[in-house]
Amino acid sequence: MTATAAAPSTGAGRGAGPAIDASGITVRYGDVLALEDVGLTVGPGRICGLLGTNGSGKSTLFSTLIGLIRPRTGRVLLHGRTPDQARKAGLVAYVPQSERIDNAFPVRVRDVVMMGRYGHMGPMRRPRRADREAVDQALDRTGLTDLAHRQIGALSGGQRKRAFVARGIAQGARVFLLDEPFAGVDKGSEGTIIDVMRRMRDDGRTLLVSTHDLAGVGDFCDEAVLLQRRVIARGTPGEVLTPQRLAEAFGLGRPDPAEEA
Numbered sequence: 001m002t003a004t005a006a007a008p009s010t011g012a013g014r015g016a017g018p019a020i021d022a023s024g025i026t027v028r029y030g031d032v033l034a035l036e037d038v039g040l041t042v043g044p045g046r047i048c049g050l051l052g053t054n055g056s057g058k059s060t061l062f063s064t065l066i067g068l069i070r071p072r073t074g075r076v077l078l079h080g081r082t083p084d085q086a087r088k089a090g091l092v093a094y095v096p097q098s099e100r101i102d103n104a105f106p107v108r109v110r111d112v113v114m115m116g117r118y119g120h121m122g123p124m125r126r127p128r129r130a131d132r133e134a135v136d137q138a139l140d141r142t143g144l145t146d147l148a149h150r151q152i153g154a155l156s157g158g159q160r161k162r163a164f165v166a167r168g169i170a171q172g173a174r175v176f177l178l179d180e181p182f183a184g185v186d187k188g189s190e191g192t193i194i195d196v197m198r199r200m201r202d203d204g205r206t207l208l209v210s211t212h213d214l215a216g217v218g219d220f221c222d223e224a225v226l227l228q229r230r231v232i233a234r235g236t237p238g239e240v241l242t243p244q245r246l247a248e249a250f251g252l253g254r255p256d257p258a259e260e261a
């Protein structure tokens, strides 16, 4: 499946073309075909669920969207910019499954969120009032104001995820790529993360969220993509999460050495 063609644009707000526009993406790791002709278009202010079994290519797609992997074929535009341009402009934030943070590392939540402002500061990285205000707003948006002075290592997994989302908000990112935000968090934290995501969408930000939580997808996603090396289905959660399509995705999830060659 390929993406809807759209004229590149330089804007990053609502109504300025797709926030995420990828087409014809093929990625190989040696002999392993990880993504094949993948297309994805997500409009501004939308939450899109990225669904697929282990090994279906979700992390590879994230890495491609953020420019860490150069696809063999295909094209990615984020708000009309290449991944490198979008990253340099701070337009995109990637929240991986587990941040490599040493729990004993003495850094407060507020410091982590302030890191999102580094691109806005001079070489001395001395925060100005605008930086402090952006951090306060991001902490508020993610419900972390009361934990701002807590050590990052003293947070729960869900709170830590919110701290990294807050860093992206402070940075001014418009596109968020969230890799398994619910992994290892309890139901209460999951609800809080969903509230945060909805608020971000209401602010006009765009979220691509990989998840195994198929039951919850209809609750918080406007649209969904079912990935199994290729795009098997995309549309509303109701259109995508049909028993037949899920069976297809999970059936295709079994290794097929002949196809991987």
Ligand SMILES: Nc1ncnc2c1ncn2[C@@H]1O[C@H](COP(=O)(O)OP(=O)(O)OP(=O)(O)O)[C@@H](O)[C@H]1O
Pocket: 029, 030, 032, 033, 034, 052, 053, 054, 055, 056, 057, 058, 059, 060, 061
């Ligand atoms: N560095 C690598 N070298 C070789 N093969 C890789 C590499 N990274 C991923 N793969 C393979 O590419 C395919 C897609 O992997 P990817 O990590 O993108 O899947 P995923 O959907 O994110 O999986 P999970 O849900 O387990 O995180 C898999 O077959 C995987 O084994």
